[in-house]
Amino acid sequence: MISLTSYLLISLFLFVLGLVVMIARKNIVAILLGIELILNAAALNFVAYSRYVTNNLDGHVFSLFIIVVAAAEAAVGLAIVIRFFQIKESTHIDEATQLRN
Amino acid sequence: MFLQVLFLLSATLTIGCGIAVAVTRNLMHSCVFLLGTLIGIAGLYATLGADFVAVTQIMVYVGGIVILMLFAVMLTGGKDFVSRAQNLLGLAPSMGNKWTFALSGLVGVVFILTNVKLLMSVASSLPTKEINNELPSTVNEIGHLLVKDHVLAFELSSVLLLGALVGAAIIARPRKQ
Numbered sequence: 001m002i003s004l005t006s007y008l009l010i011s012l013f014l015f016v017l018g019l020v021v022m023i024a025r026k027n028i029v030a031i032l033l034g035i036e037l038i039l040n041a042a043a044l045n046f047v048a049y050s051r052y053v054t055n056n057l058d059g060h061v062f063s064l065f066i067i068v069v070a071a072a073e074a075a076v077g078l079a080i081v082i083r084f085f086q087i088k089e090s091t092h093i094d095e096a097t098q099l100r101n
Numbered sequence: 102m103f104l105q106v107l108f109l110l111s112a113t114l115t116i117g118c119g120i121a122v123a124v125t126r127n128l129m130h131s132c133v134f135l136l137g138t139l140i141g142i143a144g145l146y147a148t149l150g151a152d153f154v155a156v157t158q159i160m161v162y163v164g165g166i167v168i169l170m171l172f173a174v175m176l177t178g179g180k181d182f183v184s185r186a187q188n189l190l191g192l193a194p195s196m197g198n199k200w201t202f203a204l205s206g207l208v209g210v211v212f213i214l215t216n217v218k219l220l221m222s223v224a225s226s227l228p229t230k231e232i233n234n235e236l237p238s239t240v241n242e243i244g245h246l247l248v249k250d251h252v253l254a255f256e257l258s259s260v261l262l263l264g265a266l267v268g269a270a271i272i273a274r275p276r277k278q
Contacts, residue, residue: 002104002108002148004224005224006112009220013116013213017119017123020123020202020205020206023208024201024205025201029170029173030131030196033122033131033132033170036135036162036166040138040142043142043154044142047146048149050149050151053227057246060154060243061250064153064243064247065258067157067161067162068262070162070166072262072266074170075269078169079273081173082177082273086276
């Protein structure tokens with residue numbers, strides 16, 4: 001019952017949910033939530049392939065590095081969000097027009 | 102048997118909370134549902150025999166990143182996030198409206214269809230190894246891998262974390278008036 005395909009389907013579904021969040025939301029924090037979902041889908045794929053296809057634990061190490069990079073990304077991203085809110089008094093993505101023209 | 106029950110519970114938690122993250126209108130509720138998704142993914146890691154990754158997932162994501170997200174939500178403006186949103190059409194509240202959800206749903210359906218088609222052809226041709234049903238501890242071997250094969254990436258990730266934290270502290274510093 002538990003097979004590689006079921007993990008891949010869960011991961012695909014999570015990825016699509018992250019994509020939906022990133023496209024549909026206009027709030028910067030919500031977009032960061034979507035990025036977290038997508039990163040988790042990728043890490044789940046690594047671990048699933050590591051158990052069902054290869055014979056070593058390199059996939060586990062890769063997903064650990066994904067978690068590290070996600071932590072760094074969340075720290076910097078949320079700092080940028082807070083700074084943006086100090087400047088624009090809003091977290092709406094359409095307010096970020098400073099580099100336009 | 103225990104593995105299958107755990108798998109079903111974790112998969113349901115992951116997918117259900119993921120859908121809730123995608124459709125909830127309240128950003129705070131979205132963050133809390135993301136917590137459920139991450140715990141479900143930790144359960145899926147546990148069913149895959151990845152005990153160290155599961156514990157790391159709970160410690161880093163559930164204990165760190167989601168708390169950071171909640172702090173960011175609370176610091177950036179309460180109930181302001183659904184109001185005074187203006188784009189070109191003047192119809193976009195910040196947590197999404199029916200047009201953005203329709204567009205993203207279309208993208209998602211197309212993505213799922215193409216990927217399921219790809220998966221079906223790939224999944225039959227994968228060389229699957231023999232699955233042993235007892236799940237040994239992986240901590241020892243991951244420790245050896247981190248300081249032998251992947252030592253460069255290990256050190257670089259420490260530098261990356263240090264840089265990211267210092268950068269975050271500098272970026273979020275209050276303005277000098």
